[in-house]
Structures are given as C-alpha cells and as structure tokens.
Amino acid sequence: MTTVLDTLKKGTAYLEKKGVDSPRLTMELLTAHVLKLQRMELYLEFDRPLLEPELDKLRALIKKRGERVPLQHILGTVEFYGREFICDERALIPRPETEELIAYALKLALPRPLEILDLCSGSGIIGLTLKAELGEDAQVTLADISPATLSLARENAQKLELEVELLHSDAFDGVEGVYDLIICNPPYVSTDMGLEAELCYDPDLALFSGEDGLDLLRSIIPEAKSFLKYGGALALEIGYDQSTKVQTLLEQEGYKNIQVLEDMEKILRFPIAWKS
Numbered sequence: 001m002t003t004v005l006d007t008l009k010k011g012t013a014y015l016e017k018k019g020v021d022s023p024r025l026t027m028e029l030l031t032a033h034v035l036k037l038q039r040m041e042l043y044l045e046f047d048r049p050l051l052e053p054e055l056d057k058l059r060a061l062i063k064k065r066g067e068r069v070p071l072q073h074i075l076g077t078v079e080f081y082g083r084e085f086i087c088d089e090r091a092l093i094p095r096p097e098t099e100e101l102i103a104y105a106l107k108l109a110l111p112r113p114l115e116i117l118d119l120c121s122g123s124g125i126i127g128l129t130l131k132a133e134l135g136e137d138a139q140v141t142l143a144d145i146s147p148a149t150l151s152l153a154r155e156n157a158q159k160l161e162l163e164v165e166l167l168h169s170d171a172f173d174g175v176e177g178v179y180d181l182i183i184c185n186p187p188y189v190s191t192d193m194g195l196e197a198e199l200c201y202d203p204d205l206a207l208f209s210g211e212d213g214l215d216l217l218r219s220i221i222p223e224a225k226s227f228l229k230y231g232g233a234l235a236l237e238i239g240y241d242q243s244t245k246v247q248t249l250l251e252q253e254g255y256k257n258i259q260v261l262e263d264m265e266k267i268l269r270f271p272i273a274w275k276s
Helices: 004-017 023-035 039-044 052-066 071-075 096-106 125-137 147-160 197-201 215-227 243-252
Strands: 077-080 083-086 114-119 138-144 165-168 179-184 228-236 256-262 268-274
Touching: 004 023, 004 052, 023 039, 023 052, 023 071, 052 071, 071 077, 083 125, 083 147, 096 125, 096 179, 096 228, 096 268, 114 125, 114 215, 125 138, 125 147, 125 179, 138 147, 147 165, 179 215, 215 228, 215 243, 243 256, 243 268
Parallel strands: 114 138, 114 179, 138 165, 179 228
Antiparallel strands: 077 083, 228 268, 256 268
C-alpha cells in the first residue's frame, strides 16, 4: 500500500535528483491535481492509500516534470493576479514580475473610461486582468501575431467571462484607432542567450527579438505614437539589462515624462512614457 505521504517523499527525491526547483511543492501540486484536492487538503490525507490508476497518472506527470516540462503546462493553468488562467504551449508562461506591470498601469493618471491596447498579448493575461480590474471603465483590445495564441486568449476571456476585442496583428499592422494606454510585454530575449530548460517550452515567437532582444521594440516605440491619444501612455516590460537603451529609444521619439520603474528585485523593468 502506497500512501500520499510515501508518494510525496519518493516523488520529491526524484524531482530533486532531476534538478527541479521546489521539488516538494511541485510534488504536492501534482498529487493534489491527480486527487482533485486543494494542496493544503493533502495534509489531512497523508495516510490515504493511492489506487493504482492514481499512481499511474501521477507517475506520468512526475516523469514529465523531471524532463523539465513546465509545471504550468502539466497542470494546464497558472495563477496570475489572483485569477486562474489557462496555460499551455501556445503562449509564454506568465512571469510574476508582469503582475507588477499591471499594478503600475492601474495607478496611471488616465481618464475613465479607458481604451486599452494589449500589444503582443499572448495568452491575454495583461489585457484580461486590466479588464477584470477596471470593468466598465475599460475597453480592451488584445492584439497578437499568432492565431494559436489568440485562440488561447479567447479561451481565457471565455473562462473569466470578460468581453474584449481580439485582433490578429503583426505589431501595429492590423491596429486601427487610438488608445489611452498601450501596454506591451514583447519578445525581448536576445537570440544568442542560453535559456533554462523550462523556457524552451515557450514559443520562440514570444521570446526572441534579434541579437540584443530589441528588434521588435525598435519598431513598436516609434509606431505606438500614432496609436496613442494625446496624454496617453505607453507601458512596457523589458529585459534586465535593456533599460538604458529603451529609455534612449523613447527619448529619441519625443515621448515625455519617461520613467523606468523597478520590479521587486530592484531591476529597472518597466518603462512608462507619455505622448503629449
């Protein structure tokens, strides 16, 4: 008889040997997923024997995680800003620092109701979160180059029962109108940068942007001005070493009141600039 506690111990040791981060937490999440429990409920089920079909399913998931398949892909969901989103290989796995971009955006002194464009929207987590937080005070458009990614964003919008516009667009090519806020977490990884094993499961289209990671931003920053209302803001997420170059690009295009705000690790991560 194999109990929940036995399984947690053995699985944790296996994942630790495979170099997986937070192996005990990962095992708890996988076990809870298979048993259809909340993670904390496992602590009341340590002596519960696992049936062979449950063990078979759990072994398969543990093997995937040992091969460094992202936990979010295995579970099929990710929590972001207090909400659960569908997550799979069609789009970038949301990063915790992007929640900070949302928090900064919500504090911007912009008139209500807002017209918001989430450019390079991926799974839709930025635009959908802003819509959920602002409600009727926001009209949100999600724009992305990938039809597969837009299909994931549509599923997330349906899951959260949020009404947004979905737009197939290569950067601004398919965009019309002007916005109070353009917010964008673009691909910004340089093509020669080595990646952690888990990141290799993200789409290349969502990660890489030229030798220094700035190719897309070099086109987005000047074009965005044509799609911003006067007094509107452009808010970006960028790489850990790109703040000086991006600030220079913004200055060269005549943006005003440019700030590059820090993430929780004190990295200059979020340029915000205004059209005036």
